[in-house]
Amino acid sequence: NGTAPVTAPQHSVEGFVKEFLRELHFGQGVTLARASDNDQYLALARTVREYLMARWLETLRRQFDAQAKSVAYLSAEYLLGRQLDNALIATDLTEIVEEGLASLGIDLATLREQEVEPGLGNGGLGRLAACFVDSLATMSVPCIGYGIRYEYGIFRQTFVDGWQVEQPDTWLSLGAPWEFPHPEHSVPVHFGGHTETYDDGGVERTRWVPAWDVLGVPYNYMVPGYQNGRVNTLRLWSARATKAFDLQIFNSGEYVDAVRAQTFAENISKVLYPEDSTPQGKELRLQQQYFFVACSIRDFVENVLPEDFDLHDLPERIIFQLNDTHPVIAVPELMRILVDEKKWDWDEAWAVTQKCFAYTCHTLLPEALEVWPVELLGRLLPRHLEIIYRINDDFLAEVAQRFPGDELRLRRMSIIAEHPERSVRMAYLATVAGAKVNGVAELHSQLLRDKVLPDFSEYWPDKFTNVTNGVTPRRFVRLANPALSELITDAVGPGWVTDLERLREMEPLADDAEFRERFRAVKAHNKDRLNALLQRRDGITLPADAMLDVMVKRLHEYKRQTLKVLHIVSQYERIVSGELDPTSIPRRVFAFGAKAAPGYKMAKQIIGLINHVGAVVNTDPRVQGALTVVFPPNYNVTLAETLIPAADLSEQISLAGKEASGTGNMKFALNGALTIGTDDGANVEIRQLVGDDHFFLFGLLEPQVEQVVAAGYEPSRYYEENRTLRRAIDLIASGAFANGDRKVFEPIVSNLLHEDRFLVLADFQSYVEAQERVDAAYLDTEGWTRSAILNVARSGFFSSDRSMWDYIDRIWHAQPVVAR
Numbered sequence: 001n002g003t004a005p006v007t008a009p010q011h012s013v014e015g016f017v018k019e020f021l022r023e024l025h026f027g028q029g030v031t032l033a034r035a036s037d038n039d040q041y042l043a044l045a046r047t048v049r050e051y052l053m054a055r056w057l058e059t060l061r062r063q064f065d066a067q068a069k070s071v072a073y074l075s076a077e078y079l080l081g082r083q084l085d086n087a088l089i090a091t092d093l094t095e096i097v098e099e100g101l102a103s104l105g106i107d108l109a110t111l112r113e114q115e116v117e118p119g120l121g122n123g124g125l126g127r128l129a130a131c132f133v134d135s136l137a138t139m140s141v142p143c144i145g146y147g148i149r150y151e152y153g154i155f156r157q158t159f160v161d162g163w164q165v166e167q168p169d170t171w172l173s174l175g176a177p178w179e180f181p182h183p184e185h186s187v188p189v190h191f192g193g194h195t196e197t198y199d200d201g202g203v204e205r206t207r208w209v210p211a212w213d214v215l216g217v218p219y220n221y222m223v224p225g226y227q228n229g230r231v232n233t234l235r236l237w238s239a240r241a242t243k244a245f246d247l248q249i250f251n252s253g254e255y256v257d258a259v260r261a262q263t264f265a266e267n268i269s270k271v272l273y274p275e276d277s278t279p280q281g282k283e284l285r286l287q288q289q290y291f292f293v294a295c296s297i298r299d300f301v302e303n304v305l306p307e308d309f310d311l312h313d314l315p316e317r318i319i320f321q322l323n324d325t326h327p328v329i330a331v332p333e334l335m336r337i338l339v340d341e342k343k344w345d346w347d348e349a350w351a352v353t354q355k356c357f358a359y360t361c362h363t364l365l366p367e368a369l370e371v372w373p374v375e376l377l378g379r380l381l382p383r384h385l386e387i388i389y390r391i392n393d394d395f396l397a398e399v400a401q402r403f404p405g406d407e408l409r410l411r412r413m414s415i416i417a418e419h420p421e422r423s424v425r426m427a428y429l430a431t432v433a434g435a436k437v438n439g440v441a442e443l444h445s446q447l448l449r450d451k452v453l454p455d456f457s458e459y460w461p462d463k464f465t466n467v468t469n470g471v472t473p474r475r476f477v478r479l480a481n482p483a484l485s486e487l488i489t490d491a492v493g494p495g496w497v498t499d500l501e502r503l504r505e506m507e508p509l510a511d512d513a514e515f516r517e518r519f520r521a522v523k524a525h526n527k528d529r530l531n532a533l534l535q536r537r538d539g540i541t542l543p544a545d546a547m548l549d550v551m552v553k554r555l556h557e558y559k560r561q562t563l564k565v566l567h568i569v570s571q572y573e574r575i576v577s578g579e580l581d582p583t584s585i586p587r588r589v590f591a592f593g594a595k596a597a598p599g600y601k602m603a604k605q606i607i608g609l610i611n612h613v614g615a616v617v618n619t620d621p622r623v624q625g626a627l628t629v630v631f632p633p634n635y636n637v638t639l640a641e642t643l644i645p646a647a648d649l650s651e652q653i654s655l656a657g658k659e660a661s662g663t664g665n666m667k668f669a670l671n672g673a674l675t676i677g678t679d680d681g682a683n684v685e686i687r688q689l690v691g692d693d694h695f696f697l698f699g700l701l702e703p704q705v706e707q708v709v710a711a712g713y714e715p716s717r718y719y720e721e722n723r724t725l726r727r728a729i730d731l732i733a734s735g736a737f738a739n740g741d742r743k744v745f746e747p748i749v750s751n752l753l754h755e756d757r758f759l760v761l762a763d764f765q766s767y768v769e770a771q772e773r774v775d776a777a778y779l780d781t782e783g784w785t786r787s788a789i790l791n792v793a794r795s796g797f798f799s800s801d802r803s804m805w806d807y808i809d810r811i812w813h814a815q816p817v818v819a820r
């Protein structure tokens, strides 16, 4: 009767080989002798899936029976990374598969390279979503991640003469073995049209009369918990035309028209918007946001909840976590369903809706806060605009009661902005509707209260909280750094992988010379591994025994890659001018990784500058190899997994008050790199936990930045007064890095001298002095290693598991479903 529990294949080499060959033969339809690497990889992926399938179905059954409160994580981005290795460590199959494949003459490493990572995100926000769903699965907390299955993810970055050129991300072209399409659960999504009121048995109601619609097809992905028998679900939506092909039009000879609807519909989930801070306000982006939100809420209400579920109990059953404002249209969507479809009265619906959402803000840049013109929102989603107006009216009426006559406050707090054009402030809608609002690091959450949403923080002080970001130790230590994992497990046992605070037990070993020796051997091994990868991937060779100084993150002026370049150029200038003896400083490799949003000109300029500076510095004999710049293209999760474990120095140099949190900073500390950084985002909490002696702090503090700007910041004054800085800037301006062409990098130079919005020049001297402290510290090998070990031992707090417990305690009040 089909209720027999699904059993996984045998957890043994024989069991695996039998399953793998069956998949190769019957799944791929090839013999081992004739199988391509891709055939073997797809067969391997499907075999590993089978080991997870039983857990998946068991998890679903258990959660359904428990009717436990779940988390629905709504995110427009998921930067998942490759799936194979994560599945192997989650099922503890790595050794078995390695041996099984080897017995067939296959190298697991070769098949590993076949996998193209799903780049369904831009940067921090997308990767955080991936870490969070991993943690919830490992903690056995019921969670469904909802998002968009972009046909093309984040662009593939190539360099042409050092300049970024984008290529489409054809991640699906060789097959997608980790997804499960379920067209039978497709959801219709409507757009456009108008609204009309009608009499419904004496009650005046409103209905939406849409103009067009598409189908949302769900693709399920497994989110395996780490060795806990659990697998949660990530459901990504893909758009299809409701009427794929119009035969009449086709028969009338209008072949293109016949499929126009199909192309039009598919466009909605065609490609990820590559911006990670400045919304372009494109209509298609709003279509994408409403599309996946409408699919997700409909799916949860109609497919996940039991048929007879009373939606008045929804807040006890689900919390929709809004990953920034991108999914906030979910609020009026739920109201529309409850009022228009379920025919509840407004207050009844609002009472429930208010308890079902929580909002996480991930930015501090005013330009990154989304606002949608009412003209556009009203045209695409006329009923939702009406509902937003009603939410705003009721809210402002409440505020007016509390602050009678305070017109200015009403105008400041209105969800609808009147200037420059009438538009909806999505962050305000999220704050009004959300049960809780949180920032992603202590400093960020404080600035959110004081600077970004002060009126709301004053109005609802208890609504605002903080949950400092975290990263999953499964991917970013256990998977990415097997050598360090072994060393840690030797020292404190295997429990740290799911209880990262156990790392603290390693602290005394920082004083153990033999352990330090082994720790250095791990770092050296990881550097060799990186060198091998960069040679294979990009034809880049790393100089031996050099400090690896790494800056990897999206290219953005507030992150100040320019400050890093000025440091390199000033060192170079001092060497070639004879002021600095290249043999007196530790040899350094400056490794960069960074994509720029295609429309972000200055960011692309800075990428060009880094590569052109590298081309000169790397080949100038006067440098004697003391400075090397490497910039492997297409920085992504997979490259990070090899780059971060090899790093000695982590560059976290954003202007204080600009980086909401950062998560790369946490990954570096957990992999034994020391941080040079400002007191910004989560750097503050890293420094507080690892200790000032093991962190190279520099730069203006956030309040000082305010003062400098308020006092009128003149960057050129720093240029005139600081000789080293002036000579570095003059060298760039001279065209020395552009075959003498002064024009090429003129925009960067004049921006630094006349605008410098992110105070690069103001922080230059403090930064250079901190780098001198780094050089001195690195020469004390034992001291450096000791600090590196203490960074690892004291960074357990930065596990995304801890972040999840904070969300559970402060926002979600969902519990792990552990009952066997």
Ligand SMILES: CCc1ccc([C@H](C)CC(=O)N[C@@H]2O[C@H](CO)[C@@H](O)[C@H](O)[C@H]2O)cc1
Pocket: 122, 123, 124, 125, 126, 128, 275, 276, 277, 278, 279, 280, 324, 362, 363, 368, 370, 440, 469, 659, 660, 661, 662, 663, 681
């Ligand atoms: C619509 C344009 C757009 C797209 C993405 C975003 C994201 C919020 C940008 C982002 O990724 N923010 C980063 O989020 C990380 C996770 O919380 C933080 O660690 C980073 O500091 C923050 O920059 C803003 C605006």
